[in-house]
Amino acid sequence: MKTTLFIAIAISLVLPLSAAFENWTNTGGKTAQLELVEVIGEADAKEGVFKMRNGRNVNIKAADLIEADAKRLAEWKPAAPDAPAAEPSVFDEVLDGNLVILDGKRLARHKLTAKPTKYYVFYYTASWCPPCQAFTPSLVDFYEKNKNENFELVLITSDRDEDAMEGYAKDKKMPWPQLKQSKVASFKEKFAHGVAGIPSVIVCDLEGKIVSANGRNLAELEKIVK
Numbered sequence: 001m002k003t004t005l006f007i008a009i010a011i012s013l014v015l016p017l018s019a020a021f022e023n024w025t026n027t028g029g030k031t032a033q034l035e036l037v038e039v040i041g042e043a044d045a046k047e048g049v050f051k052m053r054n055g056r057n058v059n060i061k062a063a064d065l066i067e068a069d070a071k072r073l074a075e076w077k078p079a080a081p082d083a084p085a086a087e088p089s090v091f092d093e094v095l096d097g098n099l100v101i102l103d104g105k106r107l108a109r110h111k112l113t114a115k116p117t118k119y120y121v122f123y124y125t126a127s128w129c130p131p132c133q134a135f136t137p138s139l140v141d142f143y144e145k146n147k148n149e150n151f152e153l154v155l156i157t158s159d160r161d162e163d164a165m166e167g168y169a170k171d172k173k174m175p176w177p178q179l180k181q182s183k184v185a186s187f188k189e190k191f192a193h194g195v196a197g198i199p200s201v202i203v204c205d206l207e208g209k210i211v212s213a214n215g216r217n218l219a220e221l222e223k224i225v226k
Contacts, residue, residue, distance in 0.1 A: 021053065025066045034058070039076050048073045089206035091120055094187050095154065099177040100162075102169045107162060110177045112152060116206075119151040119225055121215060122193065123176070124200040126158035127168035132199040135216065136172045139201070142218045143175055151203075151225040156188070157181055158198055 025031040034050035037057070041047050047061040062070040092115075101110035123139065125132040143153055155178035159165050162181045169178065179187055193202045193210065201215025203224055215221045 024050070024060070024069050026060070026064050027066055034060075036073065036076055038078070039073060046074055048076070087117070087206055089115070089120065090208040091191075091204075091206075094183065094190060095179065098180045098183045099154070100165075100180055101177045102166075102174055105170055107166045107169060107178070112177070114149060116152040117149050118205065119211060120204050120206070121151055121153040121221070121225070122202045122204065123153055123155045123215075124158065124193075124195045124198045124202070125155060125168075126198060127164045127171075128159070129198050133172075135199045136174070138218060140172060140174060142221065146222055146225060147175075148226070152177070154179055156184060158184075 020035045021033045022035070023031050024034050024036075032052075034052060036048050037051050038049040039046055040049060040059075044063070045061075047059050050058050050060060052058060062073045065073060095112075097111075099110040099112070100107040102108075125136065127133075139153075153176040155165075155169075155174065155176060157165050157168075157178060159168065159181065165178060165181055168174075191204075191208060193200075193204075194213065195202065199216065200213075201221065202210060203212040203215050203221065205211055212220065212224060
């Protein structure tokens with residue numbers, strides 16, 4: 001019965017092997033291409049629920065597989081669920097297509113591969129500002145230690161040209177994206193964050209509400225974004 005089952009399943013070998021389908025071999029030496037979708041049972045009574053290429057499922061006991069495949073079955077874990085997609089934000093229209101990031105020694109166009117799920121942290125700063133120069137290394141360290149899917153930091157410059165922005169980013173090894181200098185005025189007009197001086201770190205939710213205007217307190221910032 002076991003051999004007959006594997007002979008029937010092994011017809012799938014005529015089709016190309018995909019990433020989901022793998023070779024599984026029984027103790028009789030018969031091999032079939034199957035996708036393991038679930039493991040049921042306990043200890044020595046474990047068995048796999050496999051999907052065949054015709055879409056039907058078949059159960060195969062670990063005891064009916066060769067030792068290496070029985071071990072694979074016993075150690076199998078389901079794939080982690082995909083992270084939830086980020087909700088649209090009020091900042092998308094301004095930020096999309098208008099970000100740059102340090103790429104080696106130059107600022108290059110940047111697209112967020114994964115948008116934040118909770119917060120944007122806006123860093124208002126400039127190369128000519130001594131307090132900014134002093135604070136930025138601490139923020140770089142914070143970002144590298146705490147960056148996660150909850151937030152993204154975007155630099156909003158008070159420099160007058162992108163050459164100054166680029167030199168500042170290079171000197172401080174900034175790991176975060178920056179809004180293009182040419183888009184800063186329209187950003188500030190659309191989003192009045194009440195910044196009276198720099199450096200300033202403003203935390204906003206995706207609807208644009210200011211969650212904290214005191215992001216320079218990095219201990220408090222960590223509590224918000226973690």
